[in-house]
Amino acid sequence: MKNRLKSLLIRSLTATLGNFLVFIQPKKARELAKNRITLVHKNKKHMSIAERLMRAALVRKLEKIDDYNTIAESNRDFWINNATELFEETEDGFETNFLPKSTFIFDLLKNEIADQTESFDTLVEIGTGNGNTLNYLSSAFPALKRLIGIDLSPDQIEINKRKFKGNNRLEFVAEDAMEWVKEHGHGNTIFFSNESLEYFLETQLQGFLNEVNQLGKIIFITIEPNGHYHDLSTTPHSQLYGNEPSFSHNYPLLFKNAGFKLWHFSQKPWIGGFDMQTFVGAKNF
Structure with missing residues (x-):
């Protein structure tokens, strides 16, 4: 007391x-x-x-903002036009948060890939931001031939191209993820997102996962926040999350609805223990 x-x-x-x-x-x-x-x-x-x-x-x-469409449009506008300052401000998060707390899921991915008879030679990161994670993954998975980072921010993509010009396995593209998948996506690809799918509307995210599932054999890893109040076992639909705000999605259900099977699901307390970080590994074969 x-x-x-x-x-x-x-x-x-x-x-x-x-x-x-x-x-x-x-x-x-x-x-x-x-x-x-x-x-x-x-x-x-x-x-x-x-x-x-x-x-x-x-x-x-x-x-407080309650209109989901307004939230999604506002967030999209920010990530297209103003994201570079935020990526610069939060760059040390890669060392202090991502590496010690999230990379375990890539050890699990290595086991998952080792069990497959077919090779997965391409990795696509949705919302690549400052590119640090994609660069890390190029070292962690030397057998990958192409690692493609997609982001809405043209300015950040140009920064990444200059920053990582010495790594010829990395490609950076300024484009909407859905449009890229429709035009360039293919099977035997690993998709990855880290705190990016939270900005999709629920219907947009379900449509995106449905589209990815049609490409062929896909492995998908996502690391996304959920509100501590969002009980995924009883609440199927998305809820508002945080002060931005973004969306706390029911990721396991959305993946299953799109035809994926989960090979990993876990959650960890995040941001002072008041929210959860959700880790999902899924595949469609």
Whole structure:
């Protein structure tokens, strides 16, 4: 009880200080809040204590959005036009979060591939961002001939091409994932997403997985967030997630609906233990 009261007191004090700083520094507050998604994901490592307090206060004040189409359109516009700043701000997340917490699923993938009689020589990452994960996978899976990173941001794709020009197995493409799959997708491919499918509407994601399933033999790995309140065993449909907001999808069900079988499913507490990171490995053969 004593620790809980202490925590509540600290929260109350930081909220008061944050609101006060926002009030006396409106120009700085507008600068911090120029974009909703950037505000939510702002890298605290590079912020002063005052900026952190202001950011927390501003996040609490974000208005609630309930219209799913508006959310999806707003998020898509951000990832096309404004994503490079966020990718730069959060680049250290690859070392601090992804490598120690998520790479176990690729050890499982190696076992899955080893059991197949046919080779999988192509990997496609949906929402490649700064390209660090794709570059890592090129080292982890030396037998892969092509590793293709798809992203909506033309600016980020050009940055990636320059950044990884020494790795000729990597290809970076600025395109919508569904359109790319329709035009260039083929079987014997591994698909991968890391916190990208959360920006699809449920109907869009189901349609995308349906389309991927038609390509031939596919292995799919996805690492995506779910709200801690989203019980996947009882709630089939997607729910709003976070302050961006994005969508907490029922990934196991969506994959099964598209004709995939799961070879892995697990969840880990994420973001201070208040949300879940969901790991899914699926295949259609």
